[in-house]
Amino acid sequence: MSSRESGNQQLLKIQRIDDLLQRNLWDVDHRPHIVVDTSRCTDCEYKPCVLLCPAGCYTLVDSKLLFSYEGCLECGTCRTVCPREAITWNYPVSGRGVLYRFS
């Protein structure tokens, strides 16, 4: 169970992206809705996805790009900024993914 205690002591400092995403309601599909061909990323200079994905789905580990679709907010930014067209982008099926209630 990923429920958390209400209260905001821990909110007095900058939240990690995972903790921010935990605020939302999710029904994540076991099938990824976005596929990244990371072989195209090695010679990508800016890797704009890393800073601009608002869900932090793109991270660098030992300067290699690592992608995880689970926290995706379905905004389309990565697809737009990727200079290598390395991203096969779509929305999740069956109503899965993020479930907004207050936005």
Next chain:
Amino acid sequence: MKRPRIVVGIKWVPNTQAVRFDPKTGTLIREGVPSIVNPHDLDAIELALKTREKYGGEIIVVTMAPPGAEEGLRHVIGMGVDRAILVSDRVFAGSDTLATSYTLAKTIERIGRVDLVFFGQETIDSSTAHIPAQVASWLDLPYIYYVESIEKLELKENKVVVKRKLEDRYEWYEVELPVVIGVAMHSNPPRPISLTNKLRAVTEKPIEVWTNKQLGLDPRCIGLRGSPTIVSKVTWQPEIPRKRKIYQGNPKEAVKWLIKHLEEEKVLP
């Protein structure tokens, strides 16, 4: 040829991700928490759909819930089940697992001939895994749990072979029909919702609502009166903050490093 009739029991549960705990009052905050079909029940639905693909037949989903659960029933009809029965009546409110299993068992009896009864392994809101066992018990049927797949179904011979997964082995069982089956969680990831099935859920009327008028159950056996369970207290286990230590380097050193840190944290003696 005889076709199997499969009943799948599902539960409409609060999305536990959204449930919070109020440490002051010691209660769960359920306000504004939307409900979902218990995710582990979707494995059962998927296994039912696979069975129907192979052997034909009919899938009937049953749930006992308030009227809002129709949304969840439309979801599983969207996956492809044929019809759904929503057992919904104020007199069922406050049911524990005993009263719930009794009500569900009586509902299944009323459906008529049934060959297979599927349930998910457990629910995310209570995790008791009582229901399938108790339903089997009320109906005096065999019960097999942790089932992953239906290996062979022979309606003529009135038997089924199922495969179940345990921690260290697989087991195969041949049992007489009808049988109650608990489907192992994550064993059958659900298929996507289909456009035409979802459309059918909205335009045709595949959901029946059954009240106690139809079922005619003894009020002493259902709802709060039929529920001997007493919840005396709910406590909260706060999440332990992660230390988030990450070792980067070669695997040999990593083992030493890990043991040293686990000892320091008194995880290892």
Next chain:
Amino acid sequence: MATKFDAIVVGAGPAGATAAYKLAEAGIKTLLVERGRGRGSKQVFGGRIYVTPVREVFPDVEKTAPIHRWVKREKISILHNSRILSLEYESPEKHSFTTYLTEFTSWIVDKAINAGAVYVDEVRVDSIVEEDGRITGIEAGGERIEASIVIDAEGVNRLLLEKLGLAERLSPEEVALGAKEVIKVGADKINERFGLEEDSGLAWLLVGEPTDYLPGGAFIYTNRDSVSIGVVVYLATAVKKAREEIYRLVEKLRLHPQLRQYWEDGDIIEYSAHLTIESGRRFMPRKLATSGLIVVGDAAGLLLNTGYTFRGVDYAVYSGYLAAEAAKKAFNLGDFSEETLRENYEKKLLGSFIAKDLRNHTGVEQIMHEVEFFEKYPVVAIDTARKLFELGYETPRIQEALRSSLKTHHINLLSFLYKMFKMVRKL
């Protein structure tokens, strides 16, 4: 499955749901398909809706819509170096309101269902089907449903229009990224801390520090018992100049020493993100209708972003309404040709206040790309104000304060004046 529909609407956002409602109301057999679960579960916006165009379509909006607060106070601020320079405007009139788009959209979807539209959620449409040069239906998961007319309300990511060759792949120059947190504070605390009445609200835009001086801006809207705070950055510049993750910018806004007082005891109840169109005029597809197809809302580029005003939801509602009117005509004529649909939809839309707005404000986005406006000018403004207000011994004249601030930041006065003039003209 022999179900056939007269009309299919793809996407149950404000545009699509409005179109479906108006079509169903006219007795047209309408299917509204939405990829999200339930109603409005994939919807994100900044925070406010202008009411006048919505009222024309839904006369009961003030009585029945889920309005949180009427925006009666507007505030625009420059933030830099622990200093805030603001312009504030207050009015007793009800011109725009705050809400959650998820709620507002649900309100319209319910209307569509009550009017007789068939609403199917949890289904992602994979393509709009074209046969012999005309649109004949939709496809999802390999299944097809046919209709005489399809209304595309798919939103800013135009996957379907791209497949049809009616839109290009999005480029960073066309859109900005918005990320927002909703923080539950409580109605009383909001009233007290922002100095607001029960049903009145605040719309607050900020530039400078909150975007890390990137082109874009930050926003704060007061909802019923929560505040929406967020950051919008123009992707074209952010791609190269961003130094920090966007969610960290939102977090810094939340924890800003001079702003946190408004919500710091509140709880973050949601974190969301969405792309927003920067220049609607440029984003607009070459044509807004083809044989059997009408494009509405964000997909049609109907969003205005002037840097101080964001309008999209009212345009979306209005375009959905215009699309339904055009479709009704097409059914009467039995003619779904491109000519007829463009005549009755595109022409109407291009003649409406929406297109006028978009034309009027064309060019604003060019300014928005000029890094100076966000990197240097906020700093100069704050510096100038500091010299004017934070007095020691000497009391400078305004001109002196400005000149010396410009000098500190190596900006030529003439070029500054020219750019300001250009901006004022564009705005």
